[in-house]
Amino acid sequence: MRQSKQSFRHESLQNRKTIQDILKAITKGLGKGKLTFSDEDGEIVLQPRDLLNLKVTASQDDSRNRITVRITWQDEDEVKSKKPLAVD
Template sequence: MRQGKKNFRHESLQDKESIQALLKAISQGIAKGKLTLSDEDGEMVMQPNGLLQLKVAATQDEERHRINLRITWQVETDRPKKSKNLKVKVK
């Protein structure tokens, strides 16, 4: 049975030392294979495992600089994989 999509979103102003501490905590969570994200509105537990895809994008304009960091991975399921027979016909 497939579970529905879960979302966690947090946005706030932080100083650079706080951002550094949050990034360090995320790095440690990835290393341990368990990330827990929470704030006053909710909590999400994630378990990064295997190969992770990293995407970094950066932009600069006159007044705003931005770094987007995205880390994604596939979750292995215990469901048996359906085996289908491949048929190839040549005419």
């Protein structure tokens, strides 16, 4: 089991075109099976598997609008348990 946790977070104000370009880059990376996220504070490389969990939410609250896209997966060695099973 992987012991270390790596994370990357970036937040900035962007125009629609720039966000569209970022989403296209994510789509391209998903297709290639490798996503690299980086900014001046750090970098992370992810290698998505064939089966991914997708969660999309959208909401409006007065003048605040939000779209959240979450893509998750487990590394193959995390999915398959290598521990022996004992049944009594």
